Amino acid sequence: MDGFVIAVDRGRYTCVRDGADPDAPTVTAMRARELGRKSVVVGDRVGLVGDVSGADGALARIVRIADRRSVLRRTADDDETTAEGRLERVVVANADQLVIVSALADPPPRTGFVDRCLVAAYDADIEPLLCLTKADLAGPEQVLDYYAELELPYVLIRPDADLAALRALLAGRVSVLVGHSGVGKSTLVNRLVPEADRAVGVVSAIGRGRHTSTSAVALRLPAGPGADGDPGWIVDTPGVRSFGLAHVSADSLLHGFPDLVEGTVDCPPNCPHTADEADCALDAWVAAGRADGRRLASYRRLLASRAGEPDPRAAEPDRTGEPGDPPARG
């Protein structure tokens, strides 16, 4: 029996069977010994044996994990020189899309956080989608201007408008939602999946909150009226407030900045692209107007952060989560 892992809690995996009716009971499973040390995460496609009835108290076993199409990772922090920084976690397997939820106001957009998510998305080979909430409070011009060179797909979310544009982008795919506290991610999840309360209830019944607050949960999107085909899945990541990037090499970090990549062709061999590297061609690239200087500054902040250098702006009082995360001001 093949299935899809939708929640993980203390050695128990909640799975849905492939092809099962959306209302069919979920299957609770444990890992079979033959899996060895391989981890099973939300989004994994697994082979199940044993009692797959989903009845109360039934316990199936996961005997196989399918090859992963993508692996979204994070580390606890950026610093590859510390044990905590090297502690790498797989957030979600087999995601197709990373939906970066950012408010346009209250709290103001944090392009540093978005840039960091873009690095994680490109590193994982997952398509990014910028989801700009609270569009009733502020316009998207500044944020879109910052990403002008990227052709980054985006949607605007306002409380009084339907979510058709977003639903169309979610259809048929597994999309991971990430965002800072207060950006309206929970509000959005509840609007997308009105039964999310029920789903959340199921998860809390197996102990969410007592265990790890960072565990991800996959929620099936409801079929729209008259819609055929698969409406898709969203994966909510309640505890993921930032993406430590210690697992991303300095080279891969650059792939999160496609607007800068071409600017490095004139760099000397093995150029670290840091601000103190006098011959780095990126400064000239920006000076020539080929990319936004704020993007170069953001890239270099991430480079410095990976090397364990403290960000001088992290100490500013109005910054609550993300070191070195400027609002998108011009």
Ligand SMILES: Nc1nc2c(ncn2[C@@H]2O[C@H](COP(=O)(O)OP(=O)(O)OP(=O)(O)O)[C@@H](O)[C@H]2O)c(=O)[nH]1
């Ligand atoms: N004006 C406006 N307010 C919104 C919108 N979406 C959410 N809010 C409000 O923003 C606040 C935060 O929303 P949440 O959905 O709790 O945000 P969150 O990102 O889930 O944050 P946590 O609850 O900390 O995880 C709430 O007071 C919402 O009512 C929106 O589109 N426009």
Ligand SMILES: [Zn+2]
């Ligand atoms: Zn360089």
